[in-house]
Amino acid sequence: MTGVPGMPRTGPNLDGDLERIRSDFPILHRNVGSAGHEKPLIYLDSGATSQRPLQVANAERLFVQTSNAAVHRGAHQLSEEATAAYEGARTQIAGFVGADPGEVVFTKNATEGINLVAYAMSNATTAGDDAARFRVGPGDTIVVTEMEHHANLIPWQELCRRTGATLHWLGLTDEGRLDLSALDEVITPRTRLVAFTHQSNVLGTVNPVHRIVARAAEVGALTLLDACQSVPHATVDFHDYGVDFAVFSGHKMLGPFGVGVLYGRRALLEAMPPFLTGGSMIEFVEMAGSTYAPPPQRFEAGVPAASQAVGLAAAVSYLTSVGMDRITAHERMLTHTALTTLGGIEGVRILGPTTTQDRGSAVSFVVEGVHPHDVGQVLDARGIAVRVGHHCAWPLHRRLGVPASVRASFYLYNRPEEIGTLAEGIEEALAVFGTRKPNPRPLTGKGNDGPKRTATCT
Amino acid sequence: MHLTEEHQAIILDHYRAPHNKGLREPYDAESRHFNPMCGDDITLRVSLEADADPAVIHDVSYDVQGCSVSQASVSVMTDLVIGRSVQEAEELHTEFASLLRDPLPDSLPWPPHLADAVAFRDVSRHPARIKCALLCWVALRKALTAG
Numbered sequence: 344m345t346g347v348p349g350m351p352r353t354g355p356n357l358d359g360d361l362e363r364i365r366s367d368f369p370i371l372h373r374n375v376g377s378a379g380h381e382k383p384l385i386y387l388d389s390g391a392t393s394q395r396p397l398q399v400a401n402a403e404r405l406f407v408q409t410s411n412a413a414v415h416r417g418a419h420q421l422s423e424e425a426t427a428a429y430e431g432a433r434t435q436i437a438g439f440v441g442a443d444p445g446e447v448v449f450t451k452n453a454t455e456g457i458n459l460v461a462y463a464m465s466n467a468t469t470a471g472d473d474a475a476r477f478r479v480g481p482g483d484t485i486v487v488t489e490m491e492h493h494a495n496l497i498p499w500q501e502l503c504r505r506t507g508a509t510l511h512w513l514g515l516t517d518e519g520r521l522d523l524s525a526l527d528e529v530i531t532p533r534t535r536l537v538a539f540t541h542q543s544n545v546l547g548t549v550n551p552v553h554r555i556v557a558r559a560a561e562v563g564a565l566t567l568l569d570a571c572q573s574v575p576h577a578t579v580d581f582h583d584y585g586v587d588f589a590v591f592s593g594h595k596m597l598g599p600f601g602v603g604v605l606y607g608r609r610a611l612l613e614a615m616p617p618f619l620t621g622g623s624m625i626e627f628v629e630m631a632g633s634t635y636a637p638p639p640q641r642f643e644a645g646v647p648a649a650s651q652a653v654g655l656a657a658a659v660s661y662l663t664s665v666g667m668d669r670i671t672a673h674e675r676m677l678t679h680t681a682l683t684t685l686g687g688i689e690g691v692r693i694l695g696p697t698t699t700q701d702r703g704s705a706v707s708f709v710v711e712g713v714h715p716h717d718v719g720q721v722l723d724a725r726g727i728a729v730r731v732g733h734h735c736a737w738p739l740h741r742r743l744g745v746p747a748s749v750r751a752s753f754y755l756y757n758r759p760e761e762i763g764t765l766a767e768g769i770e771e772a773l774a775v776f777g778t779r780k781p782n783p784r785p786l787t788g789k790g791n792d793g794p795k796r797t798a799t800c801t
Numbered sequence: 802m803h804l805t806e807e808h809q810a811i812i813l814d815h816y817r818a819p820h821n822k823g824l825r826e827p828y829d830a831e832s833r834h835f836n837p838m839c840g841d842d843i844t845l846r847v848s849l850e851a852d853a854d855p856a857v858i859h860d861v862s863y864d865v866q867g868c869s870v871s872q873a874s875v876s877v878m879t880d881l882v883i884g885r886s887v888q889e890a891e892e893l894h895t896e897f898a899s900l901l902r903d904p905l906p907d908s909l910p911w912p913p914h915l916a917d918a919v920a921f922r923d924v925s926r927h928p929a930r931i932k933c934a935l936l937c938w939v940a941l942r943k944a945l946t947a948g
Contacts, residue, residue: 377803377926716839716868716933724803732839746840746866775813776869 382726390752402657432656441580456590456605481507519695546695598655612638811920815873832943841867875937
């Protein structure tokens, strides 16, 4: 795999290497904006999707140009090379997250990985006794948290609807942490599965995996960890965490779109019924019925996204070459700078923890009196890409009492100076849209020849 | 998103001093419309002139939670439709929506009868924001259809 040959590891964070890293990401050197208003891009939306280094694009291109073939099919050399590249990618990615290769199922993305487990649990109802521990029904509960991304909420709502089980959830403290005081009441012997995020995509909150897994183990519940926002940013070890399942997406960790991973403990994957069925996932097929391949193939029906898996492995090489510890340290520095700089602006409210303790680099905030779209518009005019809206976490925003927010999310390629530009943009949004109102333009009422009412300004 | 200064000024005027804002009684129909992408939310009430045939819009009142574009758009819309027939309001909606979705060349002006709605012309270059400008119009159509 490509990686970053000779990348010096000079210190605990990325100082000195930052510009070299940035040179691997051509997109970071483009300008954005309409003609005459171009600004250098400041990309603060890696929580939605990260940018890709040349090394990843090159790995995909090399595969397509030299070894492109359908994996696990055919006896020709290209197919063998493609299969070796695809399985090599699996091994490398497994090592990156503390898993065995046979425990890594390639999916389209994390969303598909969660749905795979949810539908497999439905399918367990009519599967053999091996699948008994995946069955759920009336009286059983599925537990999530109030900070979940919709991808880790709606599949469980639907599983409950299909099976008659009940959805329960852990609430939040006002600081944006899980309220663990109710842990034992929410996770009970009737709980079949606890699905929770490792790191909130809105609040940045890092949840205490070991503690939740320990409670789930006490009552015999399965666990599923949404690791979309942790795997790209910190060293993770699924074996150490003791989780039963975990998911993450390639495109948030410098990899391509269209490839993600479902991790499952080997013994569980061996007992779990399939979700998608068809080619590649079979053992023996007759017209009247079939038996299925062992995992992970059982869960990879159809020709898989091999070039994307190869690209994701190249992303893992890249991250490893830079060093996950240094990436984490760099992001902590950026997060600290953002929390203090933005938190110091009058009218800005940070959502979630206000220190870097057990906190990742997604920094969401609301600007008093200014709709997030308007903040986003002002920032976009300055070349700054942020996420605005509810970030696929509507119930979380409801809990925080805000309809939507602005999110700046950082990655290894962000410069600390970019946070200063962000702060200037927020100040401008406050001046333009905030409550410090200049006198309005005289109203002409042109075009309205009907009855005119007095404006009711509130 | 980049707005020309002139258009931004019109939007800010309506945003800071919205016309016809608030929910009023009595009314003939009420609707609520959301933009699930950003959580914007409008509740809109329509009252019709008594005994007018064809039906004429007497008042449009509303409560909106949204960005400057969606707030200004409903203010502009009430100016345009109050006192007009339901049929005319429907035609204005169709005309406004098609100008946003299928923009005129920059050299051509918008029809003058759209008045301050011209401020949303720049929004047509930003597909994600067209929904903000149309939020209120869809709510109005819902209310008129329900009524």
